[in-house]
Amino acid sequence: MARTEHFHDPHAPKPNSIVVAVTTFVLDGQDRVLLIQRTDNGLWALPGGAQDVGESIAQTVVRETREETGIDVEVTGMVGIYTDPNHVIAYSDGEVRQQFSICFRARYLAGQPTESDESSRVEWIEQHALDELNIHPSMRLRIDHGYANLPQPYIG
Template sequence: MGRIDYLHDPDAPPANSVVPSVVAFVQNDAGQVLMIQRSDNGRWALPGGGHDVGESISDTVVREVWEETGIQVEVVDVSGLYTDPGHVMQYDDGEVRQQFSICFRARPVGGELRTSNETTQVRWVAPADLMELDVHPTMRLRIEHAQDRARTAPYIG
């Protein structure tokens, strides 16, 4: 299924759904960040996805990172909540989803890198190399906020 992101675009279709979702900023002991290349739009992103009925939100983080990357993680804390109504995602099936995303910091506790049907590449990326990747501006914002360890409270916006 394909996806088009619209960010404050007057030509964007109106949203018809909101789905709570998570992304995980995972850093290994070397300081590298776990990144995926999405199969639906080809862009690089933090691993994550939609919250399912019956899950705690931290269970969603652990499940999504495992499904998309093969890495087992432990949730550390929350770095931000992202609910900008000007960011919508249009899917091939007609869904137009308003952003509602919670970014968590997590640490790897096991597993080995692998791709999934949602990812074409999975890799550990040095922070200095993140700028070389095709990352959507809203995802780049999540990464910047998660890297800012001096922040005393999560970003809310």
């Protein structure tokens, strides 16, 4: 299913849903961040996705990261909560979702970067190389906050 990101776009469609979703900020031993290139829009992003009924939010982080990247992680904290009502995601099935994403900090446990149905590429990316990638501004904010290691989670 294709998706289109609208960010502070006055012509964006009106949202018709909010879904609890997560993203995972995880670094390897060389301070490289784990990113995927999404198959639904081609953008680079932190791994993540929607919470399933019957799982805790930490279980969602672990499951989504493993599914999209092949990497096993352990949740260690929170980077922030991202709920900008002017960021909506329109899906090809008619759903228009208002952003609601909790970005978690996690520790790498095991695994090798492995592509999935949702990720055409999975790579550990050095911070200085981020500007070369096509990353949505909202996702870049989460990555920058993760690297900043703020004393308190971002709420916005």
